[in-house]
Amino acid sequence: MAEVSFFNEMTLNDGGIRPVYGRIASWLAATPASLLAARRAQAELLFRRIGITFAVYGDEEGAERLIPFDIIPRMILRSEWNRLEAGLIQRVKALNLFLADIYGPQDIVRAGRIPADLVARNSEFCAKMAGFSVPHDLYVHIAGIDIVRTGEDEFYVLEDNVRTPSGVSYMLENREVMMRLAPDLVADHRVAPVENYPDALLATLRSLAPPHANGEPTIVVLTPGQYNSAYYEHSFLADKLGVELVEGRDLLVEDNVVYMRTTEGEKRVDVIYRRIDDAFLDPRAFRPDSIIGVPGLLDAYRAGNVTLTNAIGTGIADDKAMYTYAPEIIDFYLGEKAILNNVPTWRCREPEALGYVQEHLAELVVKEVNGSGGYGMLVGPHSSKAQLEAFAAKLAKDPHQFIAQPTLALSTTPTLCDAGIAPRHVDLRPFVLSGRNGMKVVPGGLTRVALKEHSLIVNSSQGGGTKDTWVVEDVLFDDRACERPN
């Protein structure tokens, strides 16, 4: 694939530098490669010392790795961000209304806007949530929406994550590390801060407490434990929120009330920011073999004695088949046109689309509707003939399970690689908070970067890294003419 077909966020095809990257380009030009490499090594040491590691599933138990951190920040103008923010808020608002409807009257199905079987036969539909209204009708309190850029004005939503999205700790720690490694560069750019995220999250969680808590709720973060790949993040958030980090075995339910076991006896819990998947939350209600859950939690939740964030059953809203209906969902509930577009998507469940996908398999990216983390997907242009044939067989057998998208021309940003600075593909995951106190998105989010040349897969489990994301004021950069390197 020719480099030229991708939007390079720093360097235009004619060699000009986009103004927003002007100071970054000068900094890169003025800093010797050896110094950049030293900074990167320093960053790695910082991360390792702080213990920001993640575990890779299927790897030797307890193996901890660092997510590679790239010290060249990813730039976004405030005007671009404003549009993204409006689109994100619109989208998450609509998804919350959609969930309240799906677990309630299902107006959208009766109106014929989405197919009935897509709900009824969806494995993510949680029958135990039907007909029960959650506090303030909010299901998704913390969302991570993946966005890709393909051109000067082209942003697309690649994926919604409204179950237990992770990565926000990297957003926060990346900024801390950048401020230590390149304080002048950060200061020069007047970067919009992200450090208020934990406060905003705490305010959101507090706003969701059941009435009996009288405004002083006991909040906990519920983790599967230290061998979970995102454990660092769980402990990081609990620490920043100033709340207990609990495991399932620390909680118990008596008479539909949740308590935690403390050195002073049992203490009532009001809000649980849970980072355990639905299926493992309550062995009495869901998977009976779950040893990380809390027996009786669902009943306590349904009795209104405890708030779970996110609610149970949100998976039906971010399932990749439902994703394709996001524009209809936004239109149906808000009467608005979607501000952020979806990536054009073929639903393999539709015979006509399936025919197209089967003919063009080698050009497309095909994903399982319930897959995550980049597992089980086919990237047509990067696959061998044998891989294509094997996948075609899977697809023919169960087309409902798949969607297909064109191989997106993901934008690139300059990235420090072994061979020097080179363009690498990136995406962006901003985090959207929804509480009774309103909605909030801190400016920026987590930029993930595919470190392998030509790779379009940014997932940390597949060799992706992260970058700090800087939202900067237009006035600081607009008036600078495009500079050409001499």
Add this chain to the structure above:
Amino acid sequence: MLSRTADSLYWLARYVERADFLARIIKATQRLATLPMSYSGTGTEWESALESSGAIAGFRSTRGKAEEASVVDYLAFASDNPSSIRNCIRYARTNARAVRTALTAEMWDAINGAWIDVSRYEPSAQGPSRYDREEISRFCELVKKTSLDYDGSVERTMLRNDAYWFSRLALFVERADNTARILDVKYHVLLPEEEVVGGSVDYFQWTAILRAVSSLTAYNWVYREGIKPWLIAELLLLRQEMPRSLISCYDNISYFLDTIASAYGRKGASQIKAHDVLARLKSLTISDVFKFGLHEFITAFIEDNDRLGEAIAQQYLQ
């Protein structure tokens, strides 16, 4: 605080203290073992080291003769010895990681940094250590420095709340156990009738005991006379000013348990047990102990200390 958090803090502190003790045992035994046979007595120093660290049974069932290189490997690195130093630091870190939110950044740094350093040392496959004495010395220094770093960060950075009290409590429970164990193994060389006028073959055994609990210099300051075995026993059992003596450990244990009880507004079995043991230690002189039988006394103490550990677990950690 969460019982599980208290439990992790408690074991974190115990493992750090245990690692430190094991490093000192190795160093002291190395020293003893380099002496000519006629000075060091029996030639079974490494067996004693295994006994003092409670590892003799595990060693015997998987290894051959107790020779320096294989004992050092077993005590310092072996993955199949649950109490090897390497495992202690690993468990300490696992516990630390489980309660990251209850630790200060400095405490985490001390323990995580220690694991990064210690994990570079590889165990041999149930054989002799792959490192020479110089390297083992460096390793032991590293471990001793870890406990200093960790203790220092606890003292200097932790809030004075129950997390701190449980950390300190655990350190003294573990330390009392360690001091008692080394006395249990070596009690026979401390009996007064073993004294030989004009220097004893046991002299080096005595100093080795003092070194293992980092008390050689302390001895000199407290007694200002030559090494006498019954004075060593007194120092390690009954001298308040000696930070590793049983009485000093129980002073601290009682203090921290009382502090917890008053903060929670409730006393329990562990407070009662701790005060019983402390009162007994306070009522005795060293000649009472010898009359009772040093060995019997220490055996009873180790049992008492274990029971206190169980009481603490039942009252707070489950």
